[in-house]
Amino acid sequence: MVAGFVGFAIVEAVRFGGTGEVPAGVGPGAVIGLGGALLCVPPGPWLRAVKAIGIAAMALATVSVLFNLYWRTRFVLPHVGNADFGGGNLAVLATTFAYGLVALVVVLAGLRWLVDHRPEARLAVSALGVATVLGLLIVWSFSIGRDIDAFHGIAQTTSTAAVGFEGYVAWVAAAALVAPVTLRQLSTAAEDKGVWRDAIRNCLLLMAIWFIGCAALRVCDVIATASLGLPLTPYDSIGLLAFDIVAAAVAIWVRFNLGNSALHPVVVSALCGVLFVLSVCRVAVGVGLAPRILYSGAGDNSSAVYGNSLTHQITSTFDVVMCGLSLAVAVIALLVLQRERTPRPQLIARRAATTTTSAQPSPPIEQVWGRDAEGQEPTQVLTSAPRIARAADPSTQQFSTPPTETLLEQRNDPPKIARLLEESTQRFSAGTTYTGKGRRQDGPTDGTP
Template sequence: MSLNTDDTPTGPIAGTRHAPPGPPGASRPGHGPQPAGSLTQRRNMFRDLAAFVLLLLAVLFPWNLYFGLMIPGSSVVWWGLLALVTVLSAVSLVVPRRPTDPGGNAQLRLLLNIPYLLLVAGFVGYDAVESIMLGGTTQVPGGVGPGAWLGAAGALLAAQPALTQPTTDERAYERWLRGARLLGYVSMFGASLSAGFNLCWRVRYALQHTGGSESFGTHNTTVILSAVVYGVVALVAVLVASRWILRNTPASRFAIFALGVSSVVAGMLVWVVPGGREIDAFHGIAQNTSTAGVGYEGYLAWTAAAALFVPLTLFSPPQVRNDREVWRNAIRKGLVLIVVWCFGSALMRVTDLVVATLLDYPSFPYNSLTLAAFDVTTATLAVWLRVKLASGALRSRLITALSGLVVTMTISRVILGVVLAPRFERVSVGPVYGNDLAQQITSTFDVTLCGLALFIFAAVIIAAQIRKPRRRRRPVRRTAATTRPPVPVPTRPGGPPPPSEAKTTQFGAPRTQHEAPTAVLSAPGPAPRIFRSSETTGPVRPRIFRPPNNRP
């Protein structure tokens, strides 16, 4: 028996799907070796290449004030350790990805990058010990420079296991997410500890000048006031940003990724640009929090977290990348950080002006108030944009214009902060750090916010191109109760209804209670009788019966 084009296709024959030849489970994504040139393979190569570039850049930038390329007196021992751990991390990138033992490859990659992470932790510990020993003195601790930030990010990228599918799920990345959350707690705790430690040292310095002929006066009050304002502003900025690491949401991961990339780029620019020492007195090498603004507890944690979130941001599923609410919330988080720091900068500038006035120091009110006005204007624009994003659509010219203004104002703040800052006539500076600015409020973090504002502008454009998927409307089934009742047709009084008003022609009449179902009505039976009205046939005349033989 065969089927031709005139036969009616049956269900089982039309619905049968033949499985492709091959072993079972070979067509499932994420199982077995990925073919060369596939999307998963290309993303693995991209991540490994990014890790290798970061490891190379880490050698070219300073690790602290006393060690790094182009820093005089750098220890040869530290150079040897840096070279050794860099080679180990680079070797982890060429570990063969055997599909039969993916767990062993992942452990080997992690073990080869642990020495590099320990070296970064050693620099952090060294600065913490120096900060305690040199507290209250004129000597400056080493800090942690952009070389350590780049190296930590590269090592964390190289330590991650190879991708087995194009997109990464949170459930498959749970262990790394726990590590990122731990990093966020360490960042917040370390920043709070550093801010409290520096505040105690400055208060102690202010109280040491009391007693004897000199009593507690204006000078001591201004020292404590400046220490409290500077410390609180720097600490709040770190806490606001590091809290994003603890939030396990796609929006917070996108925000911390943008902040981490901006931090690395800002550190490199401040070190490379000729005027970088005027932007930041420590030449992009971060001290601990509240010593000179935002500390390395923030920069290092944000950069490391951005490296950990790469598979969940750049390689996120399409439903995450194409969700406008994810982009909206990420943009609003970045705007919060800009608002906090700009208002805090304005508060610090006003505090410096008040301190200079109380102590009768030379001051420049016009410059300080102009810089404070730019800070407040930038913060106001960021607040306005954040409010519009919460209530308006992303495809708006006003939102695009506001995001462009925020970028312009953040860059202008950095330029004016260097040009309008008061300066000393003669000052001796070191070979690595120091400048002649009398008021150092502009720092590397302001350059970081410029990069974050650029990310916000790009995110607004990207989110505006995303269209919401239209929901398919389900067809509404009309029941007998919801059908429109038939319109009654007026009849002539006193006479029989016309044929169009007969019950047999009223097909739209609602079903009565005793009406037979459709199956019964359509059953085979005698032909229906046609109703004929008396008006159409005329009156029936009586006929007289006559026998056939009885003729007149």
Template sequence: MTDNATAPLAAAPLATAPLRVTAAVLLILGLLLPWNIHAGLGIPGTPGWVWLVLVVATAMAVTALTIPRLRLALTAPYFIVVLGFVLFAVVQAVRYGGSASIPPGVGPGAWVGVAGAVLAAAPAVKGAVVQRLAIGSLVLGVAASVFNLYWRTRFVLPGIGDPNVGTANLATAVTAVLYALVAVIPVVIGYRWLRSTHLEARLATVLLGASALVAGVLVWVLPVGRDLDAFRGIAQTTGTSGVGFEGFLAWAAAAAIIAAAAVFGTRQPAAAWRGAARKGLLLIAVWCFGTAVLRIADVTLSGVLDLPSPPYNSTALMAFDLLAAVLALWLFINSAGRRAPGRLMISLFVGLFAATVCRLVVGVALVPRVEPLGPGEPSAVFGNTLVQQITSTFDVTLAALALAAVVVAVLAPRQRVRRPVQAASAEKPASAEQTASAEKPAPAIVVPTKAAEEPAPARIVRPDA
């Protein structure tokens, strides 16, 4: 018998109503969001042929919801379009990386749309695809981190041995390495979740993918989005301030595959959801500790280069990073049991969510502004006037993940306390009359039968030879 925690992903039932509605909403929403900095709704100068391709692919994927037998054939063009955008982003990032040209990236329209297409194609998209997505996200994430590290250190590495500027160049290179490591850690953690066969890791992937979709939509739609992320979640790559499309896109697609089988198909136990939320706590703790280390590295680099150290970077931001990290780590350690969280624990979950939101507020409110470099800066799509970009789309993703942990902590006990009617009646205290009747022995009732009047025939048992 296969354990539920390590069972392979099962096929989802034929397009249930919630699955259909969710898929249709995600597909239409994907058409209303940017796919990169050159194409999508709200992007000036979007080529007409790109719009036509997106509309046709979306229409075919929506049609797949009404024709179950052709769901894979009708959604395949959508996956091809997404793959085309990814390849274009990778080629352009390598071609123009380290220069003034902004790589196109893969925007939230592709993240949301691919999740809807996967739900529309379920169960034709098998669970084995998640393994390939995990490998692809890890390869792209590490490659992006290595490329960014090269671009940031190619001019300082030759001068490390110089007695005049060697110390400054070494400090700059070490800081770049720390940024690359911290940025790639979420991709590695997400890779482990995607490769795992345990139910808790699968549900953690669902929570992470859903949080990424919420963050991508909010950063693009809200006016403060361009302050939270200079590239509005579109052209972000690993190595600077956050995680790029290689993480968000894979998480969204894998979350949709797992949700089609493990969420829409069957009801999962509350303990599994609590375990998934606990994994999210570990991700929040690791990221916040990492960003706190980066604050220290920035202050150290400013001292080595004899630059003024910004007070917002060395005090307030570091304090909120450490607060969120310590809270998340404490909750991770103390929620290891199978018991449902109590009121104090739920209050701390709410406090963690507030800390992740405060990180966003402080990262925008305390950073000074500068005048735009030119009359057209920042552009209509990306860029801001912050002197230093502190926050990123991934920070918004973690805030949404912390909110999901609060919801799990509040709702999980309600699923756990249900008991059978027999158990409830057995635990009900006995009344005085029932106690008195229990002490008085009841008269024995004998029902005569034919078997009781006649002796039973003797049985002959032969010993074994």
């Protein structure tokens, strides 16, 4: 059913393109119904299908822009050098190319995630699909939607007046296919915050491109309006331009500083929240400052498809989608990045070294007590003792370690003198050290241990 709607919309767009008739579009019922149907599809290798959807949407978007360029320039291009209407024709050409270029760049930037199989790209398209569903519901369910979207939901064709094609069907379909599998993989595997960061960067890049494109289009509108001598409200235009520039600057700054270890995650989350507020303010200010059309004559035009009493504005359904996408970025930053409390690598290494040094116990002093070969003096043999700082002597470099069965008793008494230590060590190596209970005897010295 959705494929039939899309095909019908394409045929009607070609049929009525360049005329005053409004072509049919794919409404939110078909788009949201398609997303719900694809969510019921069993998990499987759907990445090829998503890639095919992305390639087809890219081709349709490019063809749509080219068709509209032809429709808007076929009559004005031959008369650019006209003395009376040359300025107006040149303004039409400039705005046509500017609007078409912005529309194509934005659509391709969002559709490129469909042909990328990395987890961050799938997360980004999932967020974009959810934001698209929310945006369509808001625009079509509330009366303010007619002010937000000047063409009220003609989503599958780039209109001859402005940006209209945003690839809603492709984004929602792809998100419904990849979102369950991607979220399941990230929940079962070890949490990788790098994937979430890259997904946020993708979303911020798309928002920055759209905000910068809107600012450029507003400048083009001001130049065209001033050159044609039409009524101009400079304060409103500057206000709208300021919101676009500030929102774009915040998106770019957050994107480049997202991986900065010196920046606290609270700052990143707060700036993502500020970006969401700026996105909402752009829509509100765009509706409030857009110039109104004063209809005259018989009949009520308020119910017509263009009848929102506003001249066409850059603010559209896609701006509402950007609000949802900025909200998704803020939520991800709050839930994922806030849990990250990993210290800096230098601090980690320093703490690990300190912990290892403090946790390592000092080597015990193992001593064996017995009698020498003459049975006169008790001899102390160190098997693991502190090192004695002295000059190197080749004759004493070899230090034998006694077998386990000869270890009689451990004491913490310090060694006597180096000479006794060397002699007892040599006797122990020769096998003349006594074995037994290992307890020092104060009795007779007849050789009995």
